[in-house]
Amino acid sequence: MPYKTQDMVVVTGTSSGIGRATAEQLAAEGFHVLAGVRRQEDADKIKQNNIEPVILDITASDTLRTLAERVEQDPLGRRLRAVVNNAGIAVNAPLEMVPLDEFRRQIEVSVIGQVAVIQALTPALLKSGGRVVNIGSVGGKISMPGFGIYSAAKYAMEAINDSFRREMSSFGLKVIMITPGGVSTSLSEKGVTTADRLSKLMTPDQHRRHDRLFDAVKAQAESWATSGIPPKKVAEVVSRAIHASNPRTRYTAGRDSALLTRLVRILPDKLLDRMLRSQMKLQ
Template sequence: MSSKNQELVVVTGTSSGIGFATAKRLAEEGYHVLAGVRRQEDADKISQKNIEAVIVDLTNVDTLKELAKRVKDDPYHRPLRAVVNNAGIAINAPLEMVPLDELRRQIEVSVIGQVAVIQALAPALLASGGRVVNIGSLGGKISMPGFGIYSAAKFAMEAINDSLRREMASSGLKVIMITPGGVSTRMSEQGITTAERLAKLMTPEQHQRHDRLFAAVKAQAEAWASHGISPEKVATVILRAIQDRKPKTRYVVGRDSVLLTRLVRFLPDRVLDRMLRSQMNL
């Protein structure tokens, strides 16, 4: 066995997109990937050499306990090299009308669930001197019209990532944020489906105010789905974050992410507002 074959990596949300591309890339490098999925049918699809599918529901603490037990009781006593916190959802709708249950679901999955994974695997990561790799988003740096719910979760993860990194600095646990721009994944398609479902809940007055915004949100998501960076490109950066001897605290992926994360630091709010509304034809 190579040293990589003797290390585990947990990746959540691996049924498609960044998660699946990352699991595949890490497996090709020789790591044994515990690939989290929510459904058995997805587990059956992704299992292959060096990829062991495990059922992980971020809102179900029992599945996280089982994951921690699987890592602790690994039959080959392989240390946990890293956890890649990738699973999440995207709920996109105007803040005026989004049902509060949808807001709670976004936070439950994309914030509380991420912390739950970290807590469940912290003992194994601390024992191995491992790494937490959180998959953020450009939406965690800049909040576009119609994407406020999703951005709320991603902004929260930026704060959690930074606090965790500072808390654990003396314990040897490295905490890293990956910030992709628009990525061509199934999440964009799911976001469109969710937006279309929520649009049906609006009152006539809300339709008058927000139909154009819903169309813009759908167009933006379609553009990412068609022309965004590939999940494989993000997976390559995640591999670097896991392998670099002295990893950066954050890696930015994609030209749009590099540009906008810089602009948001310098542009006045009103200028940024106009730029984003113009970009979405609002």
């Protein structure tokens, strides 16, 4: 179906970073954006022309039902052009000592929650011939030391994205993965805070093994927070994926993503291991 201004778009995780930049980008283009946030204070901050905040916890079925009802019962009869699956968290720490509850939380938010959003809004997307845009990560292509838990969720979403795309291709629903590299967002800063908190849970032996790795993880996250591409650059890629009449199945955002997604396909594992450890100064 052709693009129309004032079609609706749902964007999750819009309190900051990629989600907020995407909501603002699409609203400026004329879409009516249903912007998912968890707290009223964030809703108050993002509300503006063409942006309608909705209180949304993607792990809570009641808020997802409310969102689906809002989409289906739109008072102006607007169709749902796209869902941008962006909400997520980052748990970064050595695999040996990550509490399993933290692992479960990462998967619950960044995988199960994403699937829940897709399930809730698929009926509306099928009616409109819309599309699902999943915000992935270069971490879903390459797993760096200390980032295994986060990468596990992103690898899982790669599989879900591919499977769902192949399941729905006969029904006019397009499924697209956006793969950013390092992005300057609060997610990186929150990842540092989480790493600091988890480091306090280590045993003396684990400290001896992993203090250096913890420092490297925090340094890497801080580097992304300060030198990564701005969220607006990712939002522009999302916009292209939504506007394209025949979108690609995958888009990268940032030079590091474009490079690493190619390298991982051609380099032997052991060479890639050395490169990543050297980059993080673990050699």
